[in-house]
Amino acid sequence: MPEFYKILDLAEWEQFRQEGLFAGSPVDLRDGFIHFSYADQLAETARRHFAGRTGLVLLAIRPDRLGPALRDEVSRGGALFPHLYATLSIEDVVWDRPIATDEDGLPVLPPLDP
Numbered sequence: 209m210p211e212f213y214k215i216l217d218l219a220e221w222e223q224f225r226q227e228g229l230f231a232g233s234p235v236d237l238r239d240g241f242i243h244f245s246y247a248d249q250l251a252e253t254a255r256r257h258f259a260g261r262t263g264l265v266l267l268a269i270r271p272d273r274l275g276p277a278l279r280d281e282v283s284r285g286g287a288l289f290p291h292l293y294a295t296l297s298i299e300d301v302v303w304d305r306p307i308a309t310d311e312d313g314l315p316v317l318p319p320l321d322p
Contacts, residue, residue, distance in 0.1 A: 254315035264307040
């Protein structure tokens with residue numbers, strides 16, 4: 209399974225780093241799983257759900273240790289999205305990078321290569 213990504217606001221990321229575990233953003237907690245996006249889904253996720261927001265961070269996640277709690281499930285437009293039905297450990301984060309915002313308030317994603 210390829211690497212996938214999570215967008216958090218800076219406060220969520222700081223709390224995750226301090227606690228070492230992440231149960232999810234408000235939308236994740238409401239839906240009962242942590243939402244992620246694959247690389248080809250990330251720009252649309254950022255545009256659709258994070259436009260107009262600043263102070264965002266992009267996390268790259270290692271899927272290999274998440275086990276059966278990680279599932280690819282049909283979501284937007286019939287595409288498969290990774291969903292985690294468990295908490296995420298800080299050890300599963302490969303890297304974090306800030307997300308800039310353009311003059312229209314749209315997120316500008318950083319490079320995804322390691």
